[in-house]
Amino acid sequence: MPINRKKLVQGHNPTLNDFDHASPMTLGNGEFAFNADITGLQTFYEEYQDDLPLCTQSQWGWHTTPVSDERYSYTRDDLKLTMYNTYGRQVGYAKQKQFGNEEVYDWLRQNPHRLNLGRVGFAILKQDGSRAKSEDITDIYQQLDLYDGVLYSRFKVEGVPVAVRTCVHPTRDILAVEVHSELIPLRRLWIELRFPYASPDKAASDWNNFEEHSTEVIFEDDGIVQLKRTLDRDEYYVSIRETSDNITEKRGRHLVSVNSKTGNTIKTCIEFSHLEKRSNIPTSRVFIECENYWNNHWEEGGILRLQDSPDPRGKELERRIILSQYLTACQCSGSVPPQETGLTCNSWYGKAHLEMHFWHAAHFHFWNRTQLLERSMQWYIDHLADAKALAASQGYKGARWMKMVGENGIDSPSPIAPLLIWQQPHIIWYLESCYQDHPNSATLKRYAEVMFETAEFMADFAVWDDRNGRYVLGPPCIPAQERHDAATCLNPTYEVEYWVFGLKIACRWKERMGEQPDVKWVNVMEKMAHPLVVNNTYMAQEKCPETFEKVNTDHPSMLCAYGLINSGRIDTAVMDNTLTRVLNEWDFPSMWGWDFGVMAMTATALGRPEVAVDILLKETEKNCYVVSGNNRQMTRKDLPLYLPGNGSLLLAAAMMAAGFEGCGKAAPGFPDDGNWKVEFENIRPFWFDLSK
DSSP states (O other), X not given: OOOOHHHHHHTTOOEESSOOXXXXXXXXXXXXXXXXXXXXXXTTHHHHTTTSOOOEEESSXXXXXXXXXXXXXXXXXXXXXXXXXXXXXXXXXXXXXXTTOHHHHXXXXXXXXXXXXXXXXXXXXXXXXXXXXXXXXXXXXXXXXXXXXXXXEEEEETTEEEEEEEEXXXXXXXXXXXXXXXXXXXXXXXXXXXXXXXXXXXXXXXXXXXXXXXXXXXXXXXXXXXXXXXXXXXXXXXXXXXXXXXEEEEEETTEEEEEESSSSXXXXXXXXXXXXXXXOOOHHHHHHHHHHHHHHHHHHSOEEEOTTOSSXXXXXXXXXXXXXXXXXXXXXXXXXXXXXXXXTSOSGGGOEEHHHHHHHHTHHHHXXXXXXXXXXXXXXXXXXXXXXHHHHHTTOSSOOOOSEEOTTOOBOOOSSGGGBOXXXXXXXXXXXXXXXXXXXXXXXXXXXXXXHXXXXXXXXXXXXXXXXXXXXXXXXXXXXXXXSOTTTOOOOHHHHHHHHHXXXXXXXXXXXXXXXXXXXXXXXXXXXXXXXXXXXXXXXXXXXXXXXXXXXXXXXXGGHHHHTOBOSOOOHHHHHHHHHHHHHHSOGGGOOHHHHHHHHHHHHHTTOHHHHHHHHTOOSTTSEEOTTOOEEOTTOTTOSOOXXXXXXXXXXXXXXXXXXXXXXXXXXXSOSSSSOOOEEESOOOXXXXXXX
């Protein structure tokens, strides 16, 4: 019998009966997101800003602080680089501040930064005319209907009920709001839009700077009021659509109100745009299109039901999976690789970490939603020239993909980021997923240049070690486990296997296009150094201490060499022992959210389903999933949510349920002991095995 998807999904609707600063509710479409408190808007913004700020963000919404009145920006050429001896030649990396160059370094790290487009909240007055505070809000009931994508909020102020319905349009950056209350005709409740100056900080907002930005009404007619926002040289527009009973007024330099003339209902659409277009969609239509989109999202994609399992953990794991599917669709499925906090608030100034793009979005393919992954592939086409310029500046062929990057395509300076390399094969993985979804010549033609320029860099980056008859990676390089000295790091385990894996795929693309694989690619692939084994355990890299004690923090990335991929070179007995040692000896508080999915996938691939389930639900600081479904990194105030954890969970759950090529059994990631009932639809098996 088919899974009743509506019942399953709505069974995990997140519900609040009080303020929860860790769990604001997110509404979004991948390009735009609005984050709401228990009123359905951002009424009590101040109470959240130190924990999880209530921002309104988009993929296009960036701000650049001008260097000076005469100069707009710095460029990569303005940086002083740290030079590394790379097998006889000097290669520069923007690794550390250089004396006299500190301003350039800091400016390029912080610019451009993603901005908060505006705060949309209620003005609520008590009977004595004072503004209501959070303690004045009673009888709270808020529920996010995941199946429809609509947020319902109910509460009372001095005994008077307020009912709010909020949603975001599926393809336009429109917030739709409908509120009913007898407070409205009493002039004790209305909607306010407040606009801040931009900031690179977590809240993406500077509420004290009034002079450096402007908010002006540029159009008012036909039930539409349009605002133009100007911040230095950056501009965007806000269009407010009124019903016949609404009245919109500019009440301050950066304050606009929306109220009802006579009734007890306010209905409005607020559209944010980098273009001067005006919203003409009725509020009721936005809700209909939102519901249709989310209904189709849930009915057509993959689904997994665990709630009938005798093991009581099934319901919680199912909750995390459903909410992660929702959140990643809202925040990680846009045209731009997302920042680690998505479109909720700023992390690392709002910039994307391309090594994390994998954890945000690779899962979409396996959950039968490859189109959500493919939305961001054009970004790589558009920035291929930037990646080639970065490679060329270091004397390499091909395209070297940045690590930490904003809309300008510049690899941000950092003590670690410029020396990471594991983001390079990611794009090859994505493009292979796209090809598997639609295996035709059009796919090959569209993405061939990105695929082959990426492979060209990978092959050129590898160095021939004549003494040992092999190709090596590094030094300098920093592996995914960011605990190693770039100047000495050699052949990190995950990376050397990922290099082989990626080059195999690139060679297959050449063959699919009727071409001979590049000879250099084949040589590197076939003669790549093997991972170091010490005491029957894979080490992080060749210059790693022989015991885990000195390096058992951060990511146990050596597990990725078999948990995510299978190049055909890994000894499963050694990997099994490595997993056991990680489970027994690693410093779990120092791990990150995506590590738990990796361990679960490795356990699944090794035939250890009990470990897969246990580790995916392990109670530890960075494997916490709050009411809203966000993966909280409890020890990191700068990361109030961590979407790579949600994406890793989905990758692991897909493999655990649908298995992988050659596994020979159903649900290989769940114990076959009668305590798990695993039902799934439209989940693709993992294709990670390139051993043949």
